[in-house]
Amino acid sequence: MSKKNASVWTSIRFWRRSAAWVTGTATVLLIWLTFNTMGQISMGSDADLANGVKKRIPAPTVINYHIDYVMDQKRGHEVPVIGQKEPFFGKQWSAEEAAALLHHGKLTSQAKNCMNCHTLLGNGAYYAPDLTKAWLDPRWEDGTMAAITGKNSKEEAMAEFLMHPSQYPTHARMMPNLNITQDEAVALVAFLKHMSSIDTNGFPRNFSQNAKRLEGGTNAH
Amino acid sequence: MEPIISMPVIAPNEFLGIFAVSTMVLVLGVGYAALVTLSKMGYLSRKWIPVSYIFWILQAYSLYDLSVRIHSSPFTFKVLMIAMLAYLFAPHVYFYLVEQAEKRYSQAEEHR
Amino acid sequence: MLTNAHLKYESQKLGMNYFRVAIVLFGAQLLLGLVAAIQFMYPGFLFEVLDFSVARMVHINALVVWMLYAMIGSVYYMIPDETGEEVVGAGLGKLAFWVLTAAVTVVVLVYIFIQIGSGTEATIWLINEGREYIEAPRWADIGIVVVVLIFYWNVFATFMKGKRTGIMTVMVADLFALAGLYLAGMFFTDNISMDQYWWWWVIHLWVEATWEVFVGALAAYGLIKILGAKREIVEMWLWIEVLMLFGSGILGLGHHYFWIGTPEYWWEIGALFSALEPVPLVAMFVHVLYDWGKEQGHMEANAAEGEKAHAVNNTPAMAWIATNAFGNFLGAGIWGFFHTLPQVNIYTHGTQFTAAHGHLAFFGAYATILIGMMYLGVQGASGIKKMTMTFKTKMALFLIIFGLLGMTVALTIAGYEQVLVERADLGGGWDAYFTAQNLPWMVQAMGWRLAMGVVTFLGFVYLLWDLLTIGKAQAKEA
Ligand code: HEM
Ligand code: HEM
Ligand SMILES: [Fe+2]
Numbered sequence: 138m139s140k141k142n143a144s145v146w147t148s149i150r151f152w153r154r155s156a157a158w159v160t161g162t163a164t165v166l167l168i169w170l171t172f173n174t175m176g177q178i179s180m181g182s183d184a185d186l187a188n189g190v191k192k193r194i195p196a197p198t199v200i201n202y203h204i205d206y207v208m209d210q211k212r213g214h215e216v217p218v219i220g221q222k223e224p225f226f227g228k229q230w231s232a233e234e235a236a237a238l239l240h241h242g243k244l245t246s247q248a249k250n251c252m253n254c255h256t257l258l259g260n261g262a263y264y265a266p267d268l269t270k271a272w273l274d275p276r277w278e279d280g281t282m283a284a285i286t287g288k289n290s291k292e293e294a295m296a297e298f299l300m301h302p303s304q305y306p307t308h309a310r311m312m313p314n315l316n317i318t319q320d321e322a323v324a325l326v327a328f329l330k331h332m333s334s335i336d337t338n339g340f341p342r343n344f345s346q347n348a349k350r351l352e353g354g355t356n357a358h
Numbered sequence: 359m360e361p362i363i364s365m366p367v368i369a370p371n372e373f374l375g376i377f378a379v380s381t382m383v384l385v386l387g388v389g390y391a392a393l394v395t396l397s398k399m400g401y402l403s404r405k406w407i408p409v410s411y412i413f414w415i416l417q418a419y420s421l422y423d424l425s426v427r428i429h430s431s432p433f434t435f436k437v438l439m440i441a442m443l444a445y446l447f448a449p450h451v452y453f454y455l456v457e458q459a460e461k462r463y464s465q466a467e468e469h470r
Numbered sequence: 471m472l473t474n475a476h477l478k479y480e481s482q483k484l485g486m487n488y489f490r491v492a493i494v495l496f497g498a499q500l501l502l503g504l505v506a507a508i509q510f511m512y513p514g515f516l517f518e519v520l521d522f523s524v525a526r527m528v529h530i531n532a533l534v535v536w537m538l539y540a541m542i543g544s545v546y547y548m549i550p551d552e553t554g555e556e557v558v559g560a561g562l563g564k565l566a567f568w569v570l571t572a573a574v575t576v577v578v579l580v581y582i583f584i585q586i587g588s589g590t591e592a593t594i595w596l597i598n599e600g601r602e603y604i605e606a607p608r609w610a611d612i613g614i615v616v617v618v619l620i621f622y623w624n625v626f627a628t629f630m631k632g633k634r635t636g637i638m639t640v641m642v643a644d645l646f647a648l649a650g651l652y653l654a655g656m657f658f659t660d661n662i663s664m665d666q667y668w669w670w671w672v673i674h675l676w677v678e679a680t681w682e683v684f685v686g687a688l689a690a691y692g693l694i695k696i697l698g699a700k701r702e703i704v705e706m707w708l709w710i711e712v713l714m715l716f717g718s719g720i721l722g723l724g725h726h727y728f729w730i731g732t733p734e735y736w737w738e739i740g741a742l743f744s745a746l747e748p749v750p751l752v753a754m755f756v757h758v759l760y761d762w763g764k765e766q767g768h769m770e771a772n773a774a775e776g777e778k779a780h781a782v783n784n785t786p787a788m789a790w791i792a793t794n795a796f797g798n799f800l801g802a803g804i805w806g807f808f809h810t811l812p813q814v815n816i817y818t819h820g821t822q823f824t825a826a827h828g829h830l831a832f833f834g835a836y837a838t839i840l841i842g843m844m845y846l847g848v849q850g851a852s853g854i855k856k857m858t859m860t861f862k863t864k865m866a867l868f869l870i871i872f873g874l875l876g877m878t879v880a881l882t883i884a885g886y887e888q889v890l891v892e893r894a895d896l897g898g899g900w901d902a903y904f905t906a907q908n909l910p911w912m913v914q915a916m917g918w919r920l921a922m923g924v925v926t927f928l929g930f931v932y933l934l935w936d937l938l939t940i941g942k943a944q945a946k947e948a
Binding site for chain 1: 365367454462463
């Protein structure tokens with residue numbers, strides 16, 4: 138090709154190089170941000186919990202604590218708040234036990250394909266309620282489900298529901314029986330409880346108003 | 359650190375407006391680019407050029423309106439307006455490039 | 471579609487094989503989508519037999535797999551045209567095709583008949599991984615990697631041996647990134663935030679970066695092949711598109727990191743870069759129209775007396791590629807922009823809005839152009855100089871586009887209602903979810919989605935019929 142005083146703007150070489158540079162820069166930036174994010178979203182430790190150090194993703198032993206989701210005026214949205222110790226299935230779990238339980242729960246959630254009906258952290262399918270804060274849902278919190286399943290605690294009611302969901306339907310659209318065993322159900326509840334303690338920058342929004350509304354209050358605040 | 363984006367509460371009756379206005383931003387944006395290109399190519403008369411600028415003005419207004427509707431902070435607002443200004447030149451740059459490329463490569467050996 | 475009679479190259483025959491499997495999987499995708507849509511309306515349908523989760527998993531997996539098949543097919547088809555060479559390892563390529571197809575069959579049968587396993591690693595290895603779009607069990611993951619390596623070797627070695635056009639250069643680099651990204655989705659972690667972080671590397675960096683660039687390269691090839699567009703200009707634009715697509719799409723990844731436990735700075739990054747993502751889509755749209763107009767103009771100027779000038783030598787393929795240019799902008803650009811700002815996304819995240827966007831974007835950006843490539847394949851295989859639309863082509867185009875648009879509108883209305891009632895007013899949760907699901911707006915929207923899904927399926931029947939018959943019919947005429 139002859140290119141007497143041809144403008145650089147029509148030069149294929151120029152655009153090829155620019156494309157390579159832009160792509161390279163974006164990739165490097167993404168990798169750098171990824172390192173930073175990895176640091177911030179790796180799980181905290183049991184000691185962090187004991188010392189009240191806030192982590193975006195707390196240690197598995199967070200299942201030994203009471204979890205709440207409250208408005209943070211400074212951040213302008215709700216954030217999970219980890220409170221006093223409370224028993225989970227009637228006991229305190231050691232760091233190893235809690236880690237093993239969470240591992241089993243996460244594995245079960247994938248094996249049973251929860252994500253192709255529900256959303257987790259807002260990602261997944263739209264056939265059933267979002268499970269991000271299911272542990273804190275008023276229907277579990279206010280004893281409705283405990284009464285329906287005939288259990289004494291929230292975690293036992295949840296486990297019972299997960300083992301035999303189609304026996305305790307509350308809507309025509311039911312959750313099917315997924316052959317979840319007792320052990321798997323306990324592990325899944327731990328997985329759900331842990332997920333509710335993750336700092337999701339305020340998603341789902343206004344969730345904490347739900348409880349007030351269902352108690353007969355209004356959601357205008 | 360203060361986040362640059364604040365997360366305002368949006369009332370239910372505000373959503374329809376938000377979705378409508380964001381559509382306008384994009385549709386007017388394509389309209390502007392298409393009118394400039396087509397009239398410069400000669401498929402439309404040159405008279406359409408002023409019309410395309412009206413599209414751009416409406417688009418800029420829609421984006422301004424969107425930024426108000428989502429209660430964006432002054433910083434976000436400035437970024438959006440600068441982007442709008444840049445978009446004013448986009449189709450012209452684009453056309454210049456096609457034309458120059460056409461001139462340069464039409465002499466090149468015949469393609470398959 | 472069933473003949474290879476006029477293909478000289480093994481590479482192109484292999485490409486046709488991939489197209490054939492792709493179209494079958496497309497049909498399976500639609501059928502399972504219909505099952506899932508029925509279950510939204512009549513939850514008792516196949517309850518505890520073939521549950522929603524199973525139907526949906528097969529629906530979206532068949533989607534991803536048929537698209538990958540059609541993409542591989544397109545590459546095999548264009549290799550000889552672009553490089554001027556036969557593919558180096560035709561035999562190995564064929565073996566890989568059959569291995570992959572056997573593996574896909576086994577995976578689908580396991581999905582449908584075994585469905586789920588116990589909460590152990592064995593399930594992840596053998597049955598499914600339970601992660602949306604990339605559910606394939608680990609054994610299949612490894613198989614896929616091996617097959618893709620063979621494919622990549624074929625592309626790369628042929629490229630090195632033959633002519634190195636700009637289009638093929640982009641293709642070779644892009645396929646490398648595309649295949650590499652799959653690895654980000656292959657490991658297990660207990661940390662759900664970490665899980666989602668890497669999961670989006672695969673999904674987003676596929677559909678909004680590497681697949682888009684792939685489509686750019688395909689469209690460039692298509693424009694040269696169908697319209698006889700000038701290669702230098704097309705390639706110059708291809709590089710500009712790569713610049714814009716990767717420049718916005720890579721960091722646009724941030725729009726999935728607003729609420730999964732990741733830090734707030736992703737709000738700014740995600741908002742800024744993903745808001746730029748529609749810009750290259752506008753450019754691609756204008757570009758296709760420009761070239762079409764230009765070449766048509768040339769042809770008319772050069773046409774002999776009395777001869778009706780027509781630049782397009784394959785009108786069905788051109789129609790689908792034009793639909794792609796517009797559909798990409800509409801589905802990805804407009805419907806994407808709707809919910810990409812964090813102020814809005816906190817309400818729309820994980821609602822039917824997302825489903826509306828997902829359908830229109832996947833269809834507009836990918837299904838369309840891949841169907842176009844199939845028509846190109848049929849044209850070559852049947853040795854037709856100038857392929858023109860039949861009644862069936864037009865019915866397929868009309869019904870599929872109309873059906874998809876109808877489904878999208880229905881889902882958008884459903885999403886809108888869900889945002890207002892479940893999210894903005896009630897604040898999410900079990901009760902809020904079902905309150906929104908049971909309102910008439912939602913129920914009717916789900917009805918319309920199903921109806922429009924049936925229309926789409928009818929369009930598919932016409933498409934299949936047309937692909938099977940158009941080659942023979944027009945080869946005879948010529
Ligand atoms: C017969 C027509 C179709 C019907 C009835 C149908 C139905 C469905 C249903 C019920 C879902 C589950 C949505 C949910 O979780 O709530 C779904 C998901 C999906 N479908 Fe379809 N579909 C059809 C065609 C298509 C086509 C042609 C494509 C793409 C080319 C497609 C791509 C998808 C995608 C990407 C998802 C996942 C969406 C998301 O998670 O946001 N579908 N479809
Ligand atoms: C061809 C290109 C594209 C395809 C095939 C596509 C497809 C999808 C799909 C299937 C999902 C749902 C994922 C899930 O199941 O959770 C999604 C989500 C999303 N897409 Fe796209 N998309 C494309 C381009 C874009 C563009 C250009 C934008 C922005 C301008 C965008 C913005 C988004 C956002 C914000 C979400 C998250 C939705 C949520 O929060 O639930 N997409 N996309
Ligand atoms: Fe994305």
